[in-house]
Amino acid sequence: MPAACTLPSLNVAQPQCRQLANGLQVAMLSLPDTAKAAISVRVAVGSHDEPAEYPGMAHFLEHLLFLGSSGYAVEQSLMAFVQACGGQVNASTQARHTDYFCEVPADRLGEALARLLDMLAHPLLDQAAQLREREVVHAEFLARGQDPDTLVAVALGQALPVGHRFAAFQAGNRDTLAVEQAAFQQALQAFHQRFYQAGQLSLLVVGPQTIAELDELAQRHAAPLPGRGHQRQSSPAALLPLRVQQLRMTLPGGAPSLQLAFVLEWTEPGMDAALDFLQSWLRSEAPGGLLAGLREAQLCHGLQVRLVYRYADQAMLLLSIAGVDEAPATQAEVVAAVLGWLEFFAVADQRGALCERYRAIQCQRLHSLPALALARYWQDCLAAGWSPGAGLNGAGQAAVAGLLAQMQDARRLLRLFGSSRPMPAWPAPGFTLQMQEAPPVSAAPCSWAWQLPPANPFLEPAAAAMPALGIAARVRWLPVPATGAGGPATLYWRCWLVERVDAGELQALLRVALRTIAADAAEVGIVVQLTAWDDGWQLSLQGSAGLLPTVVQQVLPALLAPAPAAWQQGPREARQAAIQAQAEMPFRQLLGRLPELFAAPRAECAALTAQRLHECYRQARFDALGVGVNAAGQAEIERLFSSVAPLNTPEPSAMGPAGRYWQDAGIDCSDTALLMFCPLPAADAATEAAWRLLAQFCQGAFYRRLRSELQLGYAVYCGFRQVQAQRGILFAVQSPHASAEQILGHIEAFLKTQGERLAALDDQALALIASELSRQTPSSPQDLAEQHWHAHLAGLPAAHETAVLQALAALKRPQLLAAYGQLSQAQGSWRVLATAAKPATGWSSPR
Template identity: 45%
Template sequence: MAAQLAFPSQRFALANGLRATIVHAPDDSRAAVLLRVAAGSHDEPAAFPGLAHFLEHLLFLGGECFSDEQRLMPFVQACGGRLNASTQARSTDFFFELPSAHLEQGLERLLDMLAHPCLDEAGQLREREVLEAEYRARAGDLDTLCDAALARGLTPGHPLADFHAGNRASLAVEQAGFQQALGDFHRRHYQAGQLSLTLLGPQSPAELRRLAERFAMGLPGGAPQARSVPPALSPLRGEGLRLRLPAGPPRLWLAFALDEQPPALEAAVDFFSWLIRDEAPGALLAQLCERGWLDEMRVRLPYQHAGQALLVLDFTLADERAATRERVEAALFDWLAFMAAASWRELLAEYAGQAARRLVELAPLERVREWQRATAGVDEQGIAALFAQLQPQRLIRLSGDDRVAGEWVESAGFGVWLEREPARPPVSRTGDWRFGVADGAGVAASSPVGAEVMLPWLPGPEERGALFLRWRLADAGRASFFALQRALRPVAGAARKRGVELRFTAQGMDWQLTLQGDADALPDVLAATASVLREPVSSACAQGLRLSLAERRRQAGELPIRQLLYALPDSLALGGSLHHTEREATAERIVAGWRQARWDGLLVGLSAERRRVVGQWLSTVPGISQPAGLPPPPLPAGAHRHDLALAGDEHAVLLFCPLADRSAAGEATWRLLARCFEEPFYRRLRSEMQLGYAVFSGFRQVGGLPGLLFAVQSPWASAEQLLGHVDAFLDDSRLLATAPLDDLRRALSSSLEAPVRFPERAEHAWQLHQAGRPHDWPGRLREALAGLTRDDLLAAHQALLASAGGRWMLTSA
């Protein structure tokens, strides 16, 4: 059953073999592109592991017509867009999003780099060092280590156990044989018969088709290449595996080796993920979390081809005990048996409706990437085929924590510490499983009697709404936040089934609640949420401290640059100190914290009657409302540095320079300054200096504070050296003397246009509210931007160097 889609689309094949899909999205202000090559890492020559991934990187260096700053990457970045690429086992994807007016220019650059790439050896040698840095970073990535360990459980000889990431040793750029193989791979696979193109944008279908046809004209023609049939995934080795984790909470991975699956397997897995990740009362995930066995779960499909697949269920456990792993596994198989006997018809109808709503809510880039899966449709036969193979005999059981001893082995090109454990008979368990909640559950009986609380309001569709609330607490404790977050998960699960997304997050001193979705359900979800916040259940409070410590462990397993990004809001809010008091969460402590808490908010959309009902329920929200809004936290002047003791061999630095002049002209100047820096910073530190894989900069808002952010992570340079390189870059005033101001100004002005889609428009309004800006602030920025001169930029650059707004440095010690 396919989702009922809100976007007209067409699929067609062009004369030279290109397969195209066009999607008309009239309400979007941005366009998105997905180009898929029917070849990936399992199609590369065995003599040069990583060649397919390496070619993906090389193509972004540009082509014959567009090089240097005119390449696709800097062009999209200058437009305020997003882009990336991904090499999978049997496919390679290139995708980007940008303002719709620039779609044709983006396609021209994509075509140039694909059909006429610049593959000079000097550029290859530089990019090989980038790939080496990426390889070293991935050596500590948990998904990479998991997939490498799981490959040890497969039958020998499957390409999943081979090395495909590529590094300095495997990419013999200097050899003639490598250059021949690289050229052959490009000629064989980067031709129209191997490519599929999806265009999504507000342009008319006729215009989108014209763009697809023009793109195809520049490609060499060809036919689809014959694809080799992979060897069988099974028989499996049968033993369980234990993996030593570099950091993070204990994990359990239950991976199923599938075969002879129908073509729409991805759509069936999406439906399965929707089922198993349901958090409404009575669902599997809700019960496992409530019992304190589990904190989170994910569903991944790291490999699928020719009916084969490896489906991985990734459980974040509450503790390292074997008994906990056995309980979770037993509950899973009991739930699978329960769901396999269920009637799929009603569930598929409900899923189709929710999937269609979700597709509408996605940003263009995410929507174009999911389009083929979302429109493939899934039926009862496909679901039955999937569930029939989710059996213990197809299972690879992998668990891990940081206490596993193990033996160092190499698998799929990465080193892992593994130990084997004997296969054990499954533990039986019978649960009282349900999917979702009964009709009408969670609906408030009547509105409260209290006085209506009025929030700032912006118009929007009456059938949809968005409510944002923000509390500022003096010292409520992290454990209290995580206790409330846990207590709200069943409410969020039930809300999702009624078309409302609920998020409860923390940043610095603030806790934030977001409710967005169906207008009829939103007041009821607010009522249920306020009730839980006022009186959290004791079982959730009992887990608060453990959940807080588990989140610290989870973050410790992330890349160093991500850990610094996590720490930045706290550093700004707490004046540079990252010390948190860890105390048990109790209902009494939470209630006491609410008495001192102040809160503000924003409401977008809804009819007048619905806004009145929301206002009445807001009177039940804990804390003291602040009609005038909460100001951004004050920042001490000067330079501040915080060194974090992070595990691992790589170093990272983060530099955040808060906006010095908060006028429209001041912010417009700093935004343009950020655009001038973005591409040169990336090019110099990543490509020319080859410091590392993770390098970025830009204008960001952190905890309501706008400013310039610079970040870099390196496997070779120390933190002090990285700071020196960042400072040397910023000291170079020649960048501003040669920056193409008119082009950057036009692109920045375009990016400041108000979003068209409701979710983005509501989120954008909330960002303005948090920064203390009026709703017409983007228009004021555009007016100020039009009058800026190069002298204004040079003055802003001097203010930046003088740390006029402050200077916050976070480093990995």
């Protein structure tokens, strides 16, 4: 049985809230130790509020707002500004709200806030730009039409009663967005004026500034916004009775999955907190839990829990259970197991201990989230009216019982099974569904030995024998940053195998071996990530410096000697992972396969066995780099190894031969995706400085040209990147209509025009770009560790980054033009990974 956790309470900052005179709701969160600032703006309007005759208008308007405003042209808009200062920005349209959010260096918060609020209140809405952006939305619609999560959500909507807007088409496409019509333009303007004003907005800012400083920024930039009061949104239609409760559908990728959707209603206070509490234990990897039990019975290999709908007093909670067999009887067994676990949890005692553990988990989460994630998380919490740092209060604990009762009500359960099996067409607006109603099937009685999750070993650390790993390591420790011991820390580990193995098998095996440990670590704010290649694996751990040594003591032994259960489940999950990967956007599939551009030709590998892995480890090399761990923590980690040597800089990787190389990824898809990576022709600091500036110069222009002007597709990217040991510039495009050769032609044409832009670049503009790049220095232990780790992998000395910054400060136009010549002439090579075969001429197969 779980015991009350003894983790010391954390001092978790709470947002301070106020309302401005114009009706804007403002929340401010001051975090003195953060080097980044974040903004989240929620507009109380979504797809359910748009005119029924123009499906997708809310989503379309979200896109349009990024295309310039009265105060900032496109080149100075939020998107361009955030890209230039190395931040991140995005938006999301939901059923009843639309979120806009960004993260920037802390000293750029005011500039970002001014741009974000101006684009919301004063967009240009130029009709010519609308026509171009409609094509981008249409390309996104086509891409989402192959996305399993999107199709599942659309299918679930079909089961709700007639008239519920969750079943309506909300994405928008070329047919529903009648940009040319005067009536559409009038409706668009009216929609924007009614909802995009202060009375509908909730602003949340996070940064190291004091509350008074954050308040002054909000007043200065938000007070002038027009305010017309809060607009009443229509009440949703009834959720019950469901029109159908058992469905089968065809999903891209072929990975079978069972979707269990629970239609819920908020009947009492505290339901949001109760739902979050319940989700924590539904996701648990602990022995005796729901997921562990299903896996042990070989009924599934994974479970995800998410809200697919939430507004007013309505919600739909979805359990996505992957790897479920096609047989209806097996599906029924899974359903019975889920309902049996809910029944067990509803009557189990000792939930009080879980409530205390939940409070500790929430505090750790709030303490460890980066600025942007924290801003978005608090935005959700404030909208729901609950404070996660307080745990589950009395109302929340009472609501758990009501929530569990609803989830055991057969009328509220919708079962949807998806696989590659062809199904007949189902009439649905917008997206194409292949689906049919399925007959109900009952499961044979089965007894499950459910248990409540045991105590988290990282919440209640106990004295344990130090594991002896019997391996040598090479380690480099960087100084503890100004936040001091107990603050955030990062560790990187790399295992280099002498003998090659199958990367898919290795990754599945090690992830299974780690998943319980990683889940426990996540509860205390430690993020554990692992990636495997055919020559070894890389592990990163990020979180509290005080907890990292304890986590390492469990993680490394699990990797070096995977438990028997991992060897049993690993091969099955490797097959499932390969199937699931086929359902991802081609753009994302190619990004994940970029290392193949520099990998040796694939060869058949002997089967991975425990004995073979043990032999591989005997000859392996283990490298590590850490930031933020104090001397005591360093010593604790180093005691795990038989010997520890300094991690010296390896020899720089040899530059590949110049030329143009094309690799067909062998992905069968309707869209075309192409990634072109252009490595540096030399590894010196001056060359890298010029190429970084060149990438910065091209980034925004590439996005505008290929995405907005040419409307090639929804996914377009350009930026400086490291692939394995090689640094360079990456160009990436996915298009629903252009061929690979056409995409390549557009990239080449774009590069030619950049020569003209560079020739017209004056010294002041060049200095400004160089200054922006120089300001993008690591601002957290995670950023610092990533920078030094990538330099190590590239064989670069510790002083390399300082040399690059010095070269940037001294960079002149002739050097930049020389770098452009190197890029355009493929002096470092052009390496393409695409979903199509190479052209007949001009390209070679990879060496």
